[in-house]
Amino acid sequence: MERKDYIETGMKKTKHSENYEVVIIGGGPAGTATAIQLVRLGIQSVLIVEKGSYSDSKIGESLPPNTNVLLRQLGIWHAFKLEGHLQVGGSCSIWGSAESGYNDYFINPHGLGWHLDRNKFERFLANQACKLGAELRTKTLFESIVSETNTGFCLEIQNEKKETTKIQARFVVDASGAHAIFARKRGPSKNILDRLIFLSGFIEIPNAVNFSSLTMLEAVEYGWWYFAVLPGKRVIAALATDPEVVNKYELTKPEHWLALLRETKVLPLQLKPHLNLCEKIIASPALSSSLPQPCGPNWLAVGDAASSYDPICSLGIHKGLLTGMEAAKTITEILNNSNENALKNYHDFLETDFKKYKKSRDYFYGLENRWAHSPFWNRRKNPNHILS
Incomplete structure (x- = not known):
């Protein structure tokens, strides 16, 4: 009951105050990781302001093996393993050719990856922050x-x-996601490298169907599909494509989206007759973008508020945790007057990480050359193009 009380009643361990050392706008992975690390570093007066209640369905459920390192560094690894998320042994993809390729996590030095119950994971992070002494509203x-x-x-x-x-x-701390509701009041708007639309749906797996725990990807002429089995015998299926494809084929209509899903090759044949959505199609923008000014006097942005990554790299949650931890270090140095270059170092850290991401993204899209006349793939062959 302790965990439920923290979330639903806003229970806090610190004395109520309207004055805080740090206020974090957003209670997702980036915001809560910032709070956890701040308290671990000795900053006791931390408030997280979260617009939701950790009850709405969210996409973004894959953790690559190297995220295990961050969970250990946050001091929450053992508690995380008790949460019942699904371990993942690797991925299977049809990408760059018609043949399936495999990436095996069993030889990864950081261990296996994970498929999350995303709401449960976010509640877990929020509760860990509260248990340490942060306040959550x-x-x-x-x-x-x-x-x-x-x-x-x-x-x-x-x-x-x-x-x-x-x-x-x-x-x-602006941890409000891609909208960057605080940061956009402080400086110029984001540089946008790419505008994908992610169309996601949740599907129940019949008991008679044996669905692989591998993360599955399939490139198609109009974009690419992603599949992952989740806790509770559900699969998330998602199509990454361009807005004009969504409009042309009316893909927000479940029957049209399901028709394309049935044409995929990587999805098991025995599941296709049972393709019924648990919920409606969720249409989400999936930008590749970065803030030219992600920090300033007495503020900074973390996670998607600072930069958004294409889901092909499966780095969204990892980046949120990583930037949150780096942000906590930066803030502690500023509040303790121990490093006059703290904000510059944080800015440089974000720039370096975005460059690494962009190189990885360009590599993945560069592997696929089967559709020479496809607007989707040709658009992503120009790695230096910046959209307005």
Whole structure:
């Protein structure tokens, strides 16, 4: 019951205060990782402001093996393993040719990967932050910056009852996701490298069907498909494509999306007669983008608020945890006046990580050359193109 109480009632271990050392806008993996690491580094007054309640379905459920290292560094590895997520031994892909290829995690020095119950994972991270002493307010919105001084910000937040509260913060973390609701008030908009649409649906697996635990990918002329088995005998299937393809074929309609899904090769034949959605199609933008100004005096952005990665690289949650941990180090140095170059170092860290990601993304898309006249694939053969 302890875990449920933290999330549903906003129970906190620290004394209530409207003045905080750090206020984190967003309670996803990046925000909660920042909070966990901040408290571990000695910053005790931390508030997480989360607009949701960890109940809505979310996509993004794959953890590559190297994320295990970050969970250990956050001090939550043993607790995570008790959560009942599914271990993954590797991936199977039809990419670059009509033949299936395999990537085996069993020889990875960091161990196996994971397929998550995403809501359960986010609740877990939030509870870990609360157990350490951070405060969490769910169903609460960041409304505005009331004032700014050289010692921090005064923010206005609003709860589900439409009650507003002014919060003083020495430092603000934007962990609000791709919308970057705080950072976009501080500087120029994002540089956008690519605009994918991710169309996802959840499918129940009949008991008679033996579905592989491998992550599965399949390139097609109009984009690529992704499949992963999840806890609770469900599969997530998702199509990454361009907005014009979605509009042309009306792919937000479940019957049209399912028709294309049945044509895939990597999906097991015995599952295809049972393709019925548990929920509606979820259409999500999947940008490749970065903020030219991801930090400034008394604030910084983490996770997707700082930069968004193409899901082909399966780095979304990993990046959130990694940037959160680096952000906590940076903030601690600033609040303790121990490193005058802390913000510059953080900015450089984000730039370096984005360059590594871009190189990886270009490599994956460069492997596929079967459709010379496909707008989808040709668009991704120009690695230096920046969209407005």
